[in-house]
Every structure is written in C-alpha cells, then in structure tokens.
Amino acid sequence: MSGVVALRVDDLHVVFKTPAGIVQAVNGVSFTLEAGRTLGIVGESGCGKSVTALSMLRLIEPPGTITRGKVRLNGHNLLDLGNEQLRRVRGAEMAMVFQDPMTSLNPVLTIGKQVSEVISSHLNLSRMETRDKTLALLTKVGLPNPGKIYNRLPFQLSGGQRQRVMIAMALALKPRVLIADEPTTALDVTVQAQILAELNRLKREFNTAIVLITHDLGIVAGMADEVAVMYAGSIVEQASAVDIFENPGHPYTCALLYSIPRLGGADKLKPVPGQPPDPLELPGHCAFAPRCPGAGKQCRQKKPRLEPISTGHMVACHHPVARQAQRAILI
Template sequence: MEKLIELKDVKTSFFTHLGEVQAVRGVSYSLNKGEALGIVGESGSGKSITSMSVMGLLQYPGTVKSGEIVFKGEDLLKKNKKEMMSIRGNEIAMIFQDPMTSLNPVYTVGDQIMEAIRKHQNLSKAEALKKAIEMLELVGIPDPTKRINAYPHEFSGGMRQRVMIAIALSCEPDLLIADEPTTALDVTIQAQILDLMKELKDKLNTSIVLITHDLGVVADVCSRVLVMYGGLIMEEGKVEDIFYNPKHPYTVGLLKSIPKIEHKERLVPIDGTPPDLLHPPKGCPFAARCEHAMNICMEERPEFFNCGEGHKSMCWLLHPDSPKTELKGGVR
C-alpha cells in the first residue's frame, strides 16, 4: 500500500519556567493511504501533542525538538509558515476536540466552511457557497440550503460536530486527524458521527488518525491501534491484536477499565498517577504503576519486541530472559 505519512523519532517539548516538559519523547509510526489508525491512552499521554506537531499548530513555549514528519515524501518540519498554511486545511485537516468552542460564534456556519474552501481552492463566492451546501448535505445536516445561514448556537452539539467535519473535509484532504470527535456527545449521536466518518473514509479514500481514550470507538472505526503513555508508544498492532492479545500491562489495564455488559464484574482501575514529564523516568514510564515491574523496568527503557505480524510492544516481560508471566487481559 502507498505510505501517506511517516513520523520518525519525533520529540516535542514545552520549555516552561519550571523546566522542559517532554510531552512527546520519540514517537515513530506510519499511515497508509485510505487507512484508519487509532491512537489511545490516558489524558497527558502525548496523543494530541503528537498530532499538533504534525499540523504545525504548536504555540510558544512548545516546539518540535527533533525527528522527521514525512508527508507525501517531504518533511513537514522543514516547511516554512506559508508552505504549512497551504497544506493545513487542504491536504491535512483536523477535527478539534470541542465543537462548542472551535466554531466562531459571530460567523454563520456557511461563512466558516466557505473560508476554508476559498482559501485553498480557486472558486468564486457563489461556487464556494454551492460547495459549502453540498458539504452540509454530505455530513447529514437537514435542509442545508437554509441551515447554511445559521449561527453555531442554533445547532445542537452533534450538529456542530458535523459542521466541524464539513469544514475539515471541504477541501477533500488526504489525511484527516480527528481529536476525540465524539467527546461530550450522547451515545446515539456518537454512533452517527462514527458511521459518518467510516462512510466518508470509504467514499473519499481519506486516511484517518482517530485520537481517543475510548477503546470502543477505535474498535468501530480503525484497523490499527497505537497505545500511548508518558509520551511514548507502548504497544502497536492491529485492532484484533490489541483487543484479544494485548502484550503490554498498560494496554491490559485500559481494557480492564472498559465496562462489559455481559460480565457483571467490578471495573479494575489502574492505580497510581501518570509520570511527571518534567522529570520523566529513565526506564519504562509505566513501571511505577505496573504490578509486573522488575528492577530493570525502573532503570532502562525497553526496546520494542515483536509479538507477531505488525504487532509490537515496549515491555521487558517479552525479553527471552524475563520471568514467564501471563498477562490476563483483553476482550473475552
């Protein structure tokens, strides 16, 4: 398959008055054309910052310290502001986390969709209006000819999220980054948004990076998953590998915290707190919260161990000389 984007050892930090916060500490992954990739993990694990690094949207004091972000064969980190503005919103688009605050309340939704279209495509105002109406229709907003002149406050939360998707897709991007697109939406609207994203992926052959803390959302949309923690990728694999055969204790902990209707069991929380990225641990970032932690886990960061085709995990338990420990987890 054609590789669309590849991150190579990307490191992103925030230089604050307290010191350097190492938010992303060496993330590498690739995404093929037309593929949907899920990135999961707790708040503060580096999911959104990785994607903001891709978009070139980091603001002071944040900066990408090192690494490469290769999109269509070119390193985005070597692009200047003008070049990134022509790519952002056009070839790479992002659906932001909160539709309530992402839309400008003093402009109609039509104006906000047309702004992206006119900026990146050589269309007249009338042509841009026509396309904006088509985009509202595409994302399932009823009576788009009338609603194009409505303001954000006249839409429900789910409808506002659809408007955000319409803006992101208006220039038919090759890559769509969706940062928790179903947060704060009820389950019915959430299902509709996810169905819409799957339909658009198939129709437009758009690659999707879906950022979420909800593993159920990932199972519905994605074919491959990255599990992030402490600014690093802990485990990577196909959805089936992550859900049915997890190989990292953190992944197991995330799966155990999902409510299961068929099993009336207590939810098992992950004890402890995430690491302080002002002073990140030398070894595995999850070691302090891991029931299987060994001395080496505290002292040295593990390498990636292959667990099968396309499945790898950063855990010392997978080393040939480690004590044999069975990780009890996964979806049953």
C-alpha cells in the same frame, strides 16, 4: 502493510518549557499510516495524544516546541515547510477535527461563511460555485436543511451539528489525512455513533487516512484498523486492532483493557491502578514500571525500545505479556 503510505511520523519529540521545568510531552513517537486506514491512538489523559496531533499540523504554540522528528506527508516533511507552504498543506492535505468545535469555529460568522472560506482559500471557484459546494458538503455530512444551517451562527446549532460542520470543513478539500482528536467525546451516544459512521463513510469515499484519538477503547474497537497505545509521551504498543484486543503484549495495554466495563456484567470501570509519572520528571527507565505488576530489575534501569514481538506487532516492554498470562490479567 502493502498500501500507499499517507503519513509517516518519525521520532517526534515535543517539550513545554514551563516555570516549573521542562514538560516532556511527546518522546519519540513514530508510526506509518496507509491511505484509507484508521489508526486509533489511545491512552490515559495527559499521555500526549493531543500534543502529538497538534504537532503533526504544527499547531503547537509556545511554550511548546517540537525539538526533534519528522512528519512526512506527500513527499515533504511538514516540519521543514515555510508558513505559506504549510497553509496550503493544512486543509488540502491534512485536516483536523477537535473535541470541542465551539473553540475552533468563529462565533460571529455564519456557518456558510466559515465553510466557504475554507473552500475559497484553497480553490479558485466563483461565489456561486463556492456556495453550491458548501451546501453540498453540509448535506454530505448529514446536516438536515443545509440552506438553513448555512445562515446560522455556531451557537444556534447543537453540539452534534457543530461537529458535523467541522467534519464538513475538514473534508472540504478531500485531505489525504484527517486527524480527529476526541471528535465525539462531548456528544451523546446516539450522535456519537452517527458522527463515527460519517467518518467511516468519508474514509471509504475519499480513501482518507484517519488518525482517531480517543480515550475510549470501545470507539477504537469499532473504528480502528491499527492501534497505538501511548503512555507518558511514548507509544508502548502498536499493532492491528485485532492483536491489541486479542493478544495485548504490554502490561499497560492489558490494564487498559481490564478497565473497560464487561458487557452485560455488573463490573464497574476499573481505573488502571496508580498514577502516570510526572512529565516534568520522566524516569530514564520504563515509565510504566512503578505501576507494573510484572516489573523486574531491568525495568527500573533501562527504557525498553518498541520492538516487534510478531509481524506488525510492536511492544516496548522488557517482559511482554505472554499469551497464557493475558487471561490471568484480563479476567
């Protein structure tokens, strides 16, 4: 890594205090992301991807609490900021796109009004300038006939159009960091490809750093420069996308890769066998051990730390998968 650091997350911990007990949703997540790069965060449902994303913008609500960690952006720790400072950071420095834009758009306000509000809450522009900027943004994210879209209500748009509006809002202020949580999961494949191309174009244009959260490894392969694989609230492997796909070191990463249907083959999707641990009762040892074909004694005694196995390639495993063995697991 050599570029400008855009975002640094350090030892993030998030819990939910529920009547059933304490859910340990995120347990010590750390990563660094440079400007103009995309970090893909992958992992099975429930592993803590969304909670990580929401925590970075401090959008976690009770009973959730960030119990430890730092989110460093542009010289400050977001977790230390007061509400007014935080409001300025949101949007201007870090923006977020969610899976379902319907839940984040106001159903009774026109698209034009909502995008304009984002702009005018941060920039001191005249009404005409704000309107022009809004229309320019709607055009930029590939919405046809922006003048018409401007006056529409969210329900009058298709899912893909709504997601483009969300991206327009997120990019209104050219944020340093964009967090996209399953941004295309609700969309059909063609629209999905268009939205992803849009994210890539905007990343190139504004040098925005993107955290792209998805359970879809195909999307990660096409979009990410770096990949973090999460399991039970922790990053278990982190490396360049090339290393993750060609030289995976964690047995869980291998299992995830094995679960992708082979191109052109008759293979069905093979889910990773077994279940992730109950986040109410995370073990003190490796959380993947009960599902791991290679688990030994140490794996059931001690939690492995995320450590380098080669330059820029970190794995949290007592017995990282050797190159020869990957083939045996993957084929």
